[in-house]
Amino acid sequence: MEKIRFILNLGLLAVLLAACQPAAATADPGIVMTAAIETAFAQINVPTSTLIPTETPIPTATVPRTPPALPSAFTTTVLHPLDTPHTYIQDSCQYLKAKWDPNHAAPGTIVLVIMFHGINKDSSSLDANDITVKDFDKLMGSLKELGFEAINATQLADFLDSNAPIPKRSVVLTYDDRHTAEAFEHFRPYYEQWGWPVINGWISAFGADDQFLQENVVLSKEGWVDYQAHGVIHNINISPNSTDEFIRSELQGSIDNLKKHFEKTPVAYIWPGGGFTPRGAQVAREVGYRVGFTVNPRGPIMFNWIPLADAPDAGRPAFIPEGPVNDPRLTLPRYWPTQVLGALDTIRIMGNDAAAYAEQNKATELEYYDIVCAPILGSIPGMP
Ligand SMILES: [Zn+2]
Secondary structure, rough: OOHHHHHHHHHHHHHHHOOOHHHHHOHHHHHHHHHHHHHHHHHOOOHHHHHOHHHHHOOOOOOOOOOOOOOOOOOOOOOOOOOEEEOOOOOOOHHHHHHHOOOOOOOOOOEEHHHHEEEEEOOHOOOOOOHHHHHHHHHHHHHOOOOOOEEOOOHHHHHHHHHOOOOOOEEEEEEEEEEEEEHHHHHHHHHHHHOEEEEEEEEEOOOOOOHHHHHHHHOOOOOEEEEEEEEOOOOOOOOOOOOOHHHHHHHHHHHHHHHHHHHOHHHOEEOHHHHOOOHHHHHHHOOOOOOEOOOOOOOOOOOOOOEEOOOOOOOOOOOOHHHHHHHHHHOOOEEEEHHHHHHHHHHHHHHHHHHHHHHHHHHHHHHHHHHHHHHHHHHOOOOO
């Protein structure tokens, strides 16, 4: 954001140096700059049809408004020191407008993504990535108790893109890989009681004669299981060695299959095996995905705030660094279910802290918006 503001200022300076050449030769450059900014905005505000040349404001006669410095992004000591919050909206004005619109999600709205792989009746057959039915029910109960509500993939994408309203504490439940329709019965009570959706990370390897496909198509018609893309071949991860042909067949192939059998265009790509690359993400954007999920449990996410790592980390060698992709929404972190219970209270507090930090900076951000952004984007609805 720093760079963008700098460019914006440069742009203004260029416009204004051209407009105010004679004055600039004698006046203090600082005064000329701020006065010039005011002149430029005054000119923007006056509709061309009513512009009367003799009424052009005289900059030296009024007190110039200097935009305040914007506060830095919210930080927390709770994350791993190598997992740092990344923003993805470059334009400060667009960001502030989406953030403070009272019809949007409130600042501090926080989302936790959980990746389920297996939910088993007893612990004897339990894989390290699985969870018992008992622990699953306990987890769902704790989420509800702490004020979390589940959202689907499109709600998440809308929230991340434009801060569209979602519950202040949201959870995205993802269930990867091939499951029978019956496997989703674990989630049904939570849909029926609380309206909670669950994302099915669907593997598109099989055709119309596949039994799993047939029963999942029936289930999908109920509307609460949100089928999203999880590759075609699936068992080969996208890696730096992947050909463009392979990447495209996985990403576009998933879309084609879901469209054909589920009459649905997916918005989320769940990277099989957690494998992604900058090229993979580029193609994912190109074919239309809006969000992507990794298997890196770095933390919860907020609007324009995704915790990611920029470099490999010897302490956690399995975690592919997301920074080089440079598209945080396509490399979203997810928690293993076994990690969630212990993290819930921290996540709740993190959301509260982010909300408090936003409130503390609200006046400054709105003043900045009023001076720099309102002339371009218009005022924020409901704001003075
Ligand atoms: Zn998988």
